[in-house]
Amino acid sequence: MPSTPDPPRPPGPSGDARRPASQQGMRRQNLALVLGMIAEHGPLSRADVAVRTGLTRAAVSSLVVSLHQAGLVVELGPAPSGRVGRPGHALVLSSTGPAGLGLEVGVEHLAVCVADLSGEVRAQLRVAAANRGRPAAEVLAELTGLAERVLGEAAALGLRPAGAVMAVPGLVDAASGEVVHAANLGWRGLRLPELLLGLRLEAGNEANLGALAELWHGGPGGPADFVHVSAESGIGAALVVGGRLFPGARGFAGELGHVPVHPEGPGCPCGARGCLEQYAGEGAVLAAAGLPQAPGDWVGLLAKRAAEGAAPVLAALEQAGAALGTALAGAVNLVDPEAVVLGGAYAELGEWLLPEMRRELAERVTVRPWEPGALTVSALGRGGPLLGAALVTVRRVLEDPGGLLPLPD
């Protein structure tokens, strides 16, 4: 499933070729450069930052003053230096101040969290909620109540979220932010309020946010180009390309669940035949496993039965793994990712899904190199979308501190 919460942003530090470069733009770009360096490599002295960025020490000092005033960096106090001269004060990201608020509407739960600039979750709440077919206004009211409590906790820790992003299991229009269709909630054409408790609110697709959490959580060094597959009520995927979510032309990229696996296969509620969801989606797997479709933790149930060695469950997961592998083989041939990550709730079924997925990928991805180890299981699992929702705001602050904060200049 699709859509990226990447709506119109202020002109950022990465330079828009359609507008002239300016002194102000340069300062903004350099603020991001310095903050990014501290985020990635801190603690760093001003001298270290100057060496790593190529900026002068005077420029770094001036930029650090702004970042400090904005509550983005703090000094750890004098650190011993191996070099001649004054010992440098070590700069690190602030553990108070600007933060991100993440919200999640699941089919059977609601959740809220606040993450700080380091990406650490500092406050969170998760409650069971039967949201299938429930009026959206009621869902949002309950979620707002939870958010109020989490924001209260965050405030007590000195954290001030700069924006709110809500993960939903459905299509979100990238340009308008409208929830086009969330079948399992019964939402269609839903426009969210612009503000939630005074914070700008945006919707994002849960599969996309899960992928972003995977990308950002591991820090630098992990793959920057991968297909992230997740499943809860439907099967979604998200493409991460060059360290960015790939939204597609309209924000609908990643509809892996409706990629044809057997073109003449069983009919799908979407109107087509033989879609991946007919082989690896909730209903198909439960039916093949001989289990009833009922509210609750069906993934946990499947994992339990599979671990007990229940033959129909093992066979159902094997079939689902093969279908996932076939659909992903097409995706890999088309998109050429570095890796494929199985995330979301299905991460808990990895032990039984992976062997067939790997076999199909090995058999069908032959015209370019493919290693079985390039298919991995996410460590975040079903916690991904909520974390990703909170991190969207954190990343925006880190990537363009000048866009958010009042700056002298």
Next chain:
Amino acid sequence: MPSTPDPPRPPGPSGDARRPASQQGMRRQNLALVLGMIAEHGPLSRADVAVRTGLTRAAVSSLVVSLHQAGLVVELGPAPSGRVGRPGHALVLSSTGPAGLGLEVGVEHLAVCVADLSGEVRAQLRVAAANRGRPAAEVLAELTGLAERVLGEAAALGLRPAGAVMAVPGLVDAASGEVVHAANLGWRGLRLPELLLGLRLEAGNEANLGALAELWHGGPGGPADFVHVSAESGIGAALVVGGRLFPGARGFAGELGHVPVHPEGPGCPCGARGCLEQYAGEGAVLAAAGLPQAPGDWVGLLAKRAAEGAAPVLAALEQAGAALGTALAGAVNLVDPEAVVLGGAYAELGEWLLPEMRRELAERVTVRPWEPGALTVSALGRGGPLLGAALVTVRRVLEDPGGLLPLPD
């Protein structure tokens, strides 16, 4: 088939967040801004350029001096102005000076062309050549001879290509530029010479270059996000995203020919079963049409027989269209393009392929909006890859004139 000729470039005008912004970088960015404005909207007076870019007239004048000295823009002479003051001299792209050299190695032909800054082909040659299994050194020697003649013609027109790009029907490693595998030529692990007649030489995949030609040829206004399908000996696709070729992590994106269509279908030489090429590739279509597989213009032959109403040919093209549609439905669900373009030699079969392709797409792309008209046929057809190869260099010059040319400052 994949790979983009987009190898390491000098730091461009679009701003690298890892290095500090500088005065020199600003000038470089503004040179690209002014040149791009003239390319897109010329003829323009300096005053028009200043209004459209937001730069001062003094800055525009200084930048234009550099662009003029580098042979990139010329003045058409005084143009009447509706405004008070001196009439402005109209600036346009130069039709002499910097240009792009394109080369193409086909299975049965060789071709070379030179395109000027406006993207117009000013000199070209195309010869029949039986390249299947022919030693690469021999192919390159013949191609170099052709290039020498085309460069001679171009020089007589005052054109000086700034780089050479060669279209090949195979996988090209984006990082190293190595031709990893071109099955129909019998090339494997081929490293091209770095220079060809004094010009820096790069290889690019023919399907990618055809897609770029499609993108750039139409000028602004056409779709910036599309899947371009092309077929000659194999079936390749290229993804264009946000007006850029999407290379994939290793430059191998777009392997549509090996997307599974019927997972238990006939074996493919790639080792898998039921790949798209087994239904819509040259061999499959000719066999289904009851025609022998022989060197020559098989696409032209199919078109002729189809136009005559030969039933087995019509049925073969219908089957191929359905398979293309199924594979593309997966691609559209996954990548969410604005449009799908049928290019390369298959553009000539559009009349017979399109109905089934459209039917499959309509049936299988249902969870997001899809219009039948979003599938179109390229006007460039088999001329695309060679044009695209020449335009790569032209676009680089336009997008970063400061990276190519000696500049005062």
